[in-house]
Amino acid sequence: MYEGLSSPNIHTPNNLGEYASTILHYPTSSLWAGGTFIMSRPDSYPSRTMNAEIIYLGDIEELHRFQRNDRFAEFGSMVTLDEIVSTGKTVLPHVLIDNIQTIGSRLITRRATIGGTISTKGFTTSFPGTLITLDTTAEVKFIKKKRLHSRWMQITRLLDKSGRIALPPQGMISRVRIAFSEKNCQFFSEVGSFMLDPENSVAVAFTATLDQDILINPKIAFTYPTHGICYSRDIDSIFSSLRFPLDDSEISTLESMIFTFVESSFQNISDLQRTRTSGIVREIVDDLNERTLTVSNESR
Amino acid sequence: MKIDCTIDGKTLTLSLNSDKPLSLILRENTGDDAVVNHCNGAMCGLCTVLVDGKAMLSCMVPAFEIRGKTVTTFDSFRKTKNMKDIEKAYESVGSFPCQDCYASRSLIFESLIDEGITDPEEILKELSIIKCPCMDPEDEINIVLKGIEARRKRNVRRTQFA
Numbered sequence: 142m143y144e145g146l147s148s149p150n151i152h153t154p155n156n157l158g159e160y161a162s163t164i165l166h167y168p169t170s171s172l173w174a175g176g177t178f179i180m181s182r183p184d185s186y187p188s189r190t191m192n193a194e195i196i197y198l199g200d201i202e203e204l205h206r207f208q209r210n211d212r213f214a215e216f217g218s219m220v221t222l223d224e225i226v227s228t229g230k231t232v233l234p235h236v237l238i239d240n241i242q243t244i245g246s247r248l249i250t251r252r253a254t255i256g257g258t259i260s261t262k263g264f265t266t267s268f269p270g271t272l273i274t275l276d277t278t279a280e281v282k283f284i285k286k287k288r289l290h291s292r293w294m295q296i297t298r299l300l301d302k303s304g305r306i307a308l309p310p311q312g313m314i315s316r317v318r319i320a321f322s323e324k325n326c327q328f329f330s331e332v333g334s335f336m337l338d339p340e341n342s343v344a345v346a347f348t349a350t351l352d353q354d355i356l357i358n359p360k361i362a363f364t365y366p367t368h369g370i371c372y373s374r375d376i377d378s379i380f381s382s383l384r385f386p387l388d389d390s391e392i393s394t395l396e397s398m399i400f401t402f403v404e405s406s407f408q409n410i411s412d413l414q415r416t417r418t419s420g421i422v423r424e425i426v427d428d429l430n431e432r433t434l435t436v437s438n439e440s441r
Numbered sequence: 442m443k444i445d446c447t448i449d450g451k452t453l454t455l456s457l458n459s460d461k462p463l464s465l466i467l468r469e470n471t472g473d474d475a476v477v478n479h480c481n482g483a484m485c486g487l488c489t490v491l492v493d494g495k496a497m498l499s500c501m502v503p504a505f506e507i508r509g510k511t512v513t514t515f516d517s518f519r520k521t522k523n524m525k526d527i528e529k530a531y532e533s534v535g536s537f538p539c540q541d542c543y544a545s546r547s548l549i550f551e552s553l554i555d556e557g558i559t560d561p562e563e564i565l566k567e568l569s570i571i572k573c574p575c576m577d578p579e580d581e582i583n584i585v586l587k588g589i590e591a592r593r594k595r596n597v598r599r600t601q602f603a
Contacts, residue, residue, distance in 0.1 A: 147458075148442050148457075148458040148459045148460070149458075149459050149460050150459070151442070151459045151505040153505075173503075176501065176502075176503060176506070177501055180462060180482055180500065180501040180502075180503065181482035181483075181484060181500075181501065182482055183481050183482055183483075185460075185462075185481075185482055186458075186460055186461055186462055186465070187458075188460075195459070195460070195505075197505065197506075199506070242566070245566070245569060245570065246486075246566060246567050246568070246569050246570035247563075247566065247567045248486070248489070248496055248497060248498050248549070248567065248570050249484070249498070249501075249570070251495070251497070252497070252501060336484065337483070337484070
């Protein structure tokens with residue numbers, strides 16, 4: 142079974158300087174963060190397609206740091222999702238905490254890292270979509286003219302045309318800065334299992350400030366694991382133009398407008414994904430309707 | 442690749458592929474009869490082992506990550522006093538896991554008891570990785586609480602004698 146299988150070389154840099162020299166020597170190497178996604182693929186071992194060089198980021202101390210001030214929390218890319226929940230449960234936006242908690246048991250979140258969940262190759266986790274709705278920025282480190290450069294970029298800027306997170310060649314995310322959101326409407330829903338049934342699952346993250354019957358600065362991101370993230374400012378502006386509560390016909394119009402955008406990005410989403418997306422949109426609108434009606438009743 | 446690690450109390454130097462999952466190492470390389478499933482990444486939860494005292498899915502841990510670490514499988518854990526606490530908790534609650542998930546469920550209970558987690562939601566979330574429906578969620582919570590109590594009593598007794 143393992144005949145002819147070569148063992149990958151593991152490089153374990155201890156700091157970012159060592160990382161830079163390693164990636165310069167082995168430009169085609171794969172980066173290994175928590176490994177939850179790589180190890181959960183059925184063909185992960187034995188694998189003949191796996192890269193012969195692996196750079197393990199777990200020993201880089203800079204990537205394990207986290208700090209916070211009164212405006213934002215900043216996490217190194219190797220901080221695990223479990224550490225994020227345990228350190229920031231009370232201060233971080235609850236859409237983010239909900240997202241982490243839907244991932245499942247701590248046996249998984251203890252290994253999955255924030256950097257790894259954003260930059261998974263060929264697959265999109267539900268995490269970057271949520272970070273987009275929170276205006277998160279990430280520090281991207283990349284090699285240019287044989288030197289390590291870094292730049293802070295919004296996660297939306299990392300999305301390519303196909304809806305996937307695209308880092309510069311030999312680039313990696315080193316830090317993620319999440320602002321403490323004061324938006325009063327935060328919603329996250331994941332239907333289906335991203336890891337076990339990626340063809341049929343969908344996740345939606347939504348944040349906005351509901352002021353009387355209108356939404357201020359709404360952001361919504363739809364994530365389809367095998368396709369990518371559908372985020373458009375046009376969908377956001379549709380939401381800001383709405384006046385709540387919406388009736389059934391308005392909800393249907395909103396749904397068809399959303400699907401026009403989703404299908405312009407991803408033509409072949411499955412019927413189940415379509416139904417599930419529609420269900421989540423209705424859930425969000427129902428929640429907003431309920432809040433608007435509650436507020437207007439209270440003000441009477 | 443040569444890897445030094447401690448598995449079930451034995452210090453070993455293993456020569457193996459650097460990306461080989463721990464579940465396969467335990468089945469093929471260590472030579473003992475460790476009861477560990479290899480689901481090939483399907484997250485069945487039945488391959489749970491303790492790595493440095495924390496429950497982990499062994500199919501998710503590559504060989505290079507166990508360098509210098511202590512791995513405990515259920516084979517050696519069943520002989521410890523900590524397992525006796527868990528057995529007592531099973532008895533006092535009157536509920537036992539089935540044969541298939543006994544090992545992995547006990548190791549997750551140990552991890553929860555060791556961390557002293559009493560929040561029912563957290564307990565159920567951690568145990569949700571095991572899909573086997575043989576136990577009632579309420580029993581699972583009670584087992585952890587009883588286990589923590591038994592562990593605390595044992596620690597108090599130990600300090601009194603010391």
